Amino acid sequence: MIQLNWFKTAIRNIRRNLSSAIINVGGLTIGFTGAMLLFCLLHYHLSFDDFHPNKDRIYRIVSETNEGVQSFNQGVPQPVGKAFKNAYPFAEQVAMRADRGYALVTIGEGLEKKQFRISGSYVQPSYFSIFNYPFLQGDASVLRVPGNVAITEKEARRLFPAGDAYGKNIMVDGKLLTIAGILKDIPPNSVNQRDLFVSYENYKTDQPWMASDSSWPAISGGVQCFVLLNKGVKAATVDNEFPRFVKQYNPDKNTTLQLKLQPLKDIHFNLTFDGDIEKKQLWGLAVIGLFLLLTAAINFINLSTAQIFFRQKETGVRKALGSSDSQIRWQFLVEAFVLSVIAVVLSLLVVLLVFPYFNDFCQTSISLTALYQYPFVLFVSAMVLVISLLVGYFPGSILARLKPVQVMRGHFQQPASGGFSMRRMLVVGQFAIVLFMISCTTIISRQLQSAIRGDLGFKQSGIVLLDIPGKDKANAVAALRNKLKGLSGVKSVSACYAAPMSSNSNSTSVTFDNQPPESAFSVNVKAADTGYLSTFGLQLLAGRNLYAGDSVNGILVNETFVKKVKIASPEQALGKTVALNNKPAQIIGVVKDFHAGTFHSEILPTCLYSKLSSYYTCAVSIDPYQLTQVLPVVEKVWKEVYPDEMYSYNFLDENIKYMYSTDITLLKFNQVFSFLAILVGCIGVFGLVSFMAIRKKKEIGIRKVLGAGVDNILWIFAREFIYLLSVALVIAIPPAYYFMNRWLDDFVYKIQIGPYNFFGPVLLTFVLVILTVGVKSVRAALSNPIHNLKSE
Template identity: 35%
Template sequence: MIRNYFKIAIRNFRNNKAYTLINVIGLTLGLACCVLVFFTVRYELSFDAHHKDIGQVYRLLRYTKERGDKGLATGIPLPVLDALKNDFPALKNQIACTYALKGTLVTVEQEGNKKKFDEDYYAIAFVGPEYFRLLNYEWIKGSPEASLTNPGSVVLSEKQAERYFGKADPMGKTIRINNQKDFVVSGLIADPPATTNFPFTTLISFSSLKDYGAYTNWDDWASSYGGGQMYVKLPQSMNQADFEKQLTGFNKKYYDAKAAAETSFILQAVNDIHFDNRTSNYAGRTISKGMIWTMVLVGSFILIAACVNFVNLATAQAIRRSREVGVRKVLGSTRFQLLRQYFSETAFITVLSVLLALIASQLALPYVASVLNIPAQGVMFISDPVVLAFMFALVVITTILAGFYPAMVLSGFQPILALKGKVKTGGSGQAHLRRSLIVLQFTISQVVLIGTVIAYNQMQYFQTMDLGFEKDEIVNITIPESDFAKMESLKSRLASETGIRSMSQSQFTPMSQSNWQTGFKYENDTEFLNFEIVMRPADTAYVHTYGMEMAAGRMYLPSDSIREYVVNEAFVKAMGMKRPQEIIGKRMAIGGSDYKFPIVGVIKNFNTYSLHREIIPCVMTTLKGNYSKMGIKLSAHSDKNLLSRIEKVWSSVYPDYLFKYTFYDETLNSYYSKEEKLFSLFRILAGIAVFIGCLGLYGVVAFMVESRTKEMGIRKAIGATAFNIFGLFSIDFVKLVVIALVIASPVAWYGMSQWLQDFTYRISISWWMFAVTGIVVIFIALITISFQSVKAALMNPVKALRSE
């Protein structure tokens, strides 16, 4: 019986090659999208799931109430660590600080030669033995207690050890960090998986941090560094709410009443870090659960759209198979047997499409992986039982979705009517169903397409918005040492290079992902004010190099240390003043210092963070010991070899370091890579959804042309023109596309309005975005319809009237 079903299926596929091809292509695309979405979602949901008891581990966050969700800071002042261990002795060994370094130079000796390695942000971190009580690592050599207790010790991951020392045993060997301090390898751990928010490959004993030098003061309760984070593992007898209540008392104990009322410490579950867009993490990557569910929904919708094609074409072709049904029923076939036959045909096409979808998804995976920032290797395991179960479920679900209604229709034909060829598929409930399914397809297509148009306009807005500074033709290079003589030597030697308009040394660029936030004391206040400021230590050429403008007063005078301040307009507003001039001459002290210096100028507002956040109070001052960047403004038509000459000068001043440079405009564009990738994903999905819809539309129109051949012949015989015939077919389907646009518009508006809420600076959703989408889809639909409708319009009426 099954063999017979298979033969009949092959025969039907041969006789209807065009329809079979449309179904296979549509299902393959839909299933490929589902497969890629499955692997992506599975990857995203597996972050840090390999750690035992991860549900009991939390990250400490500092929360500023008046700033809402934007007031969450991951950096915790360093004195908090000892205070927590002192005040919560029962948790002393369950509290850990991870102090990760930013871009770091590692020097090792290989066969008598010194090799230098430029490590990524947060690849290297200072941790103590308690860190391994919170998170699980596989130790190959050494142990947390023996390897990371003593100062000067370091533990490497397998790949990192091989990178530094090749196949040699790394134990006992030495690495040098930032040309400052040597560390001896005392342990070896397995490589962390890609799905972790703790991608450390080099772990240094936390007891070495004071000697190495932290970015902030160990006695400063006001300042923090984003890479210095604290974690706690709570016992099962204590929940998050209970510990946060105790942290309220802790906060009041160590901060004055005003500061304690405005800021607090809260907990964030580690298994939520990957899904919380409000905070950053060491992996530098987050994805909201809303985004994950959006991907699932879009993938499901595209599969549904492909199944709609199958249903449309199968019901449209039902009249062709009516005689077959009649014969089978006359010969004794039951409805159940017919259902089984048609389901087996659907399953055959589905299995074929799944196999093709697996091939297509494997080919597309490298591109999709680059768009979604996931590793292309090691994501898809066909032999994985979970993957096999998913593929089986996909075949079953698709077979039911695509095959149920057509099988019910075909198996329900009356044998007498079927044999006489009097079964009808038009002008009845089936025709209404086909129209409804076409509307569903194009609703899905237009929702995704509208989202793409809105995302594109938001990205364009990012590119054109006035940031309060210049970003073009500026190159940023690193200053690896706080050696004043070398800094001046570099600056003076570069000044003689033609093509350089200006230079500035600073700790941060105007807009930066790395920021120093600190408290401050104002005028006669002896306590910190209830909000923090963001610092921009820089020399006096900073304003000119980055094209910034003064609103009042003057720039501070040259100095190696703090002598004067310049604040931004947001600072003036936060202090309750209406005019920038009012703050000139006021005095303030930053961080843990009590030495107050005057404010001599006000600079016009500029964005210190990405456009996801509003402009906050900013303070600029001279602090030469903190300068780590040099911004170089190039001439518009500078020599193409200028960068090579800059590198040569830099390398002569800092021969022990690796030269690194970035173009500032490219750096700023990278801040919105997540949105760019989302836009790319939307664009791909929109194209697939529209293509699948057009495939189905083409098939349905082809069937209608075939089933209405005589009607077209009669119409032409009584004087209808080719344009009339084209319009007859086109107008009905254009109406369906317009109805789909009406349904899709509010859905897309709501979804994209929620997405835009993530941006402080965002576009307004305008009516023309929906109109453009509708016009584009109508145009594509008309092109799709035209292939068959023009053929009908040009048909010879004599041949049409002779057709059966």
């Protein structure tokens, strides 16, 4: 019965102090919403590939080479899988997977023909003994037969919405294959997002050299080897055997190839081997969510302690009527709990509304069912309890210590330990969090703007990238180039392997000027035609452009290449011989350095050469003012050349932004949550000023009668917050400087942090605080002093 009375009293007090309750609930709702969304994001990423029964024994073999430049690759030479399985008894299962990108799948003929792009791979049957991807129809053994494929359930429905896909024939990149297996959809929290699995026997016929046992020199990121270790076998034991393994089976005895095992649980988080997001970035997001929650909690505590002045008589009466100290404390705890529950309910409604947009924002596929699972329920329950205890304890403990006689006589003074001193510390903490987040957001934004919009050494805007299909390149590429060049609004056209900066890259080892094999070093190689320099705006420093043709009859190198071989000037490099893919080629020109990778990595020695069979991209430089008119014509021309293929295009500048997608997501989170932290902080400041205005109304009245102006009254309210903000500035800037320097260490090319980086955030915070204080204090200053002097 007593507990029920506590809730009744809590609801009555909340209704009586409705404005305070609205401010508290508003701040908490923002904080809870941000914390819930970030918890869902963290739980999603940390749960990657947890559904595999043997997840702790699953590894991927990755490679590392050091030919002048240390490079890492998630792929391995194709013969590794077979050799490893035969050489050691370490693994229960070994499986090779060779990615084939987005395969063109065609069903039907004539008017009934439909085309789809599906992510696919060649896989061995043992792949499904390692990973828990169950079959709904058929089994993994069907992939032992050439010409068989397995597809996921969602793709089966997409291809054949009106009937059973099992046993149907489909065209995959122009070859007739049979759907011999249907799998359950791959969970979104898996690193292996593929929907079309082709028999590995087809890889041997489609790519005979790459799939052969002699392809040890080739390392492709798309050719990967997975192993399921036997129980009791340690990864370190296998890693110790790899040097002997490479020496025994690799015919190239001068190789610098090193192999090692990468745990399955590391694949999603290791950017070195093409992961999606680092764990430290996730913990950074967790800290952002914690800061937002702390800001909301600080508001709640501050406003609750500020109310002590107005609730002392209520407490005195309750104690005079027999309430114990514990009952006073429990009353405040229950009130905090009720407000927290209201905020949680509102937060859940907001989360449900914004969840689809949140998934788009984070580029994730988090299911709404995550809100009903026990980790989320435990997190929300813990959040409510902790906030309720923190908020209810301080005012309850302070008022519980009051003596009824002192309160009734009006002799009560707020104790410094629980009153202004504590509140000042909390306000300083809140301001410090806001300053820290805004400062970090500003620096991250400047670095990414420098990386994306800075001088990359080539032209980015107005360039459209088209796919070049693999068949009949000799005639089709020439026809495509000639037709596109003749279009109005098209400045230049280039057929190439990829743009200067691209997620697709090739590297190989070269020897310079007939030097011995042990002096070989790694270079980034790009196949390009004669239009490559003009299309991408690359600057030729010495020599001349590439020849047209389908053989490596001359190469262009960059400045870094010239420095690598210790030649004094670009002109002196001309005419020198380079052994590229074991074939001699002459340097005919030197181009100015350009970024082939992001600002996270350094510029590597680079070679450009002509090779028609390696052209997979057609780059079209279009006048930006005619872009909308030219793009439909470009599509028409492309379909004339490739009538049986599916048309698609990308903008180069958008591709570059995508390469920074993880950093941009971090920036967006900082921007959104900084805004929310500022909003919560302003709500709190507004609430505190409101209470100050009520407490100081008699003082304000007297000052106005004595001739004080609005500016004098404004200063009464503003001076304390300016002082606290100054203290917060001293606290927040050093850690922001430290952590941003650590973050910038991941970039080879980075901005320098100086005092000017913090001027904007500090000014913005000061202006927002002054405006928030001013809204309420000006209203108090303009009030009629007679009303303020009538009574306390």
